[in-house]
Amino acid sequence: MKRTFFFGGAGAFGLFWLTLLLPGPAFAHGFGDRYDLPVPLGLYMSAGGAAVVLSFVVVGLFAKRDFKDTYPQKNLRHWTVVRMLAHPVFLGVVRALSAFVFVVYLVAGLFGTQDPNQNLVPTMTWVVFWVGAAYVSALAGDIWMLLSPQKIIFGYAESLIWKVTGKDLARYEPYPTRLSAWPAVLLFLAFAWVEIVYTGSGVPLNVATLVLVYSSVTFIGMWWFGRDEWLRNGEVFTIAFGFLAAFAPIHCTDPADDDGSTDHGFSLRPWGAGLLTMAQPELPRAILLVLMLAVVSFDGFVETGTWTELLLDLFPVFSFLGAYAFSGITTLGLIVAPFVFFGVFALTAWLMGWLVKSSLSTTELVCTFVFSLVPIALAYHIAHFFSFLVIQGQRMFSLASDPFGWGWDLFGTSDYAIDIGVVNARFIWFLSIAAIVIGHIVAVYVAYVYALRTFGKGTAMFSQAPMLALMAGYTMVSLWIVAQPIVEI
Numbered sequence: 001m002k003r004t005f006f007f008g009g010a011g012a013f014g015l016f017w018l019t020l021l022l023p024g025p026a027f028a029h030g031f032g033d034r035y036d037l038p039v040p041l042g043l044y045m046s047a048g049g050a051a052v053v054l055s056f057v058v059v060g061l062f063a064k065r066d067f068k069d070t071y072p073q074k075n076l077r078h079w080t081v082v083r084m085l086a087h088p089v090f091l092g093v094v095r096a097l098s099a100f101v102f103v104v105y106l107v108a109g110l111f112g113t114q115d116p117n118q119n120l121v122p123t124m125t126w127v128v129f130w131v132g133a134a135y136v137s138a139l140a141g142d143i144w145m146l147l148s149p150q151k152i153i154f155g156y157a158e159s160l161i162w163k164v165t166g167k168d169l170a171r172y173e174p175y176p177t178r179l180s181a182w183p184a185v186l187l188f189l190a191f192a193w194v195e196i197v198y199t200g201s202g203v204p205l206n207v208a209t210l211v212l213v214y215s216s217v218t219f220i221g222m223w224w225f226g227r228d229e230w231l232r233n234g235e236v237f238t239i240a241f242g243f244l245a246a247f248a249p250i251h252c253t254d255p256a257d258d259d260g261s262t263d264h265g266f267s268l269r270p271w272g273a274g275l276l277t278m279a280q281p282e283l284p285r286a287i288l289l290v291l292m293l294a295v296v297s298f299d300g301f302v303e304t305g306t307w308t309e310l311l312l313d314l315f316p317v318f319s320f321l322g323a324y325a326f327s328g329i330t331t332l333g334l335i336v337a338p339f340v341f342f343g344v345f346a347l348t349a350w351l352m353g354w355l356v357k358s359s360l361s362t363t364e365l366v367c368t369f370v371f372s373l374v375p376i377a378l379a380y381h382i383a384h385f386f387s388f389l390v391i392q393g394q395r396m397f398s399l400a401s402d403p404f405g406w407g408w409d410l411f412g413t414s415d416y417a418i419d420i421g422v423v424n425a426r427f428i429w430f431l432s433i434a435a436i437v438i439g440h441i442v443a444v445y446v447a448y449v450y451a452l453r454t455f456g457k458g459t460a461m462f463s464q465a466p467m468l469a470l471m472a473g474y475t476m477v478s479l480w481i482v483a484q485p486i487v488e489i
Helices: 010-021 041-062 080-086 088-111 120-139 143-148 150-167 182-195 203-226 229-232 236-245 284-301 305-355 362-392 395-401 426-456 457-463 465-489
Strands: 250-252 266-268
Touching: 041 182, 041 465, 088 143, 088 203, 088 284, 120 143, 120 203, 120 236, 120 362, 120 395, 150 203, 150 229, 150 465, 182 203, 182 236, 182 305, 203 229, 229 236, 236 250, 236 284, 236 362, 250 395, 266 395, 284 305, 284 362, 284 465, 305 457, 305 465, 362 426, 362 465, 426 457, 426 465, 457 465
Parallel strands: none
Antiparallel strands: 250 266
């Protein structure tokens, strides 16, 4: 079974969980037809790179100010509908629904049919959660902050223990400073391996068991260090979706706190503006962000003919692994890719500092400019997984009626058939071009603003030559990767 890997406002709650309640999986990105590009692929790649270079010239000419605190914002709390959606009663219902869906998900995995096409778990995990929630986080707002079932269930337990015993559930042990976000980095690598390499990632029981293990780690971390401390440092999806949500137009503090307060910030801002307000991350968080981009790019690369040829070439070396030879090669690739990506980005940061004779270390420069990678990660996510979401996501309509594969028809949609013609290769190709080029242009702008802050107006544009080369080069590489499943069918 082919598996796929990446990476809101209150108004997105209903749509998100309706999708969850409403189908696995012949998971595949491909289409039934081949699309012949009207001009050679090399021309598209060159044009994409040239557009990024041209955008840098425009940015250098017109982006003269630091917009950290002055970009347009609209306080949504003045809107009646927003106040209603942020009301403790509504939020309480949403949190209860999230916890309920999570329980249904686990029951389906542990006790439902193990046919991935008839069980809720594979589609809900790889399509709705990882692809869909990433889209909502980046294009609307931080939905995981509001709907994380582990966070909600632990909050329920905290409230119950306090009411019964008058004591805190968590121990609130000091979180080791040196530990930082390294637990999240390791957990993300494990998650990526399960999705890309593990051959049992489509089996409902396997996935549900792994989710239980992950949830146990999360609960233990929240119990030992406190809920907020662990979520901030060790819960990988809180951090990962938080990165994407920095791009989102809706910004809010957590209105799901257990104190019932509704006095929280809730504002509308331009897409991408949040990336200009982020505090400089520690190195492990920067590594996690680079890792997210590396893994999603590697997942796209493994669908190309070049990767297939590489597998065959390396098979004799790994033949001692027997049936696990290909898995061993892919595991090695998954390990090497982040090192390559981080090495290239660190070299770019070093070159920037060297050009302007900056006193900042390479590590400091990496952490300063790492948020410029968020638009690129989002762009590639859209280019590589949009067809997967809109085609495979249709399975949720039938699975909503029969989540366990027991022959139910709760909503009369169990016979819903997927329409594979909802998008075609031509549409996806031009969507990919637009997403990748625009994403890199936004990244160029974000990097330039950070250069203004770091190096000053006199040298900011000069310092960005290595970053521009990186952005233009990765634009062309991304277009090549995305084109392979479309033009080589």
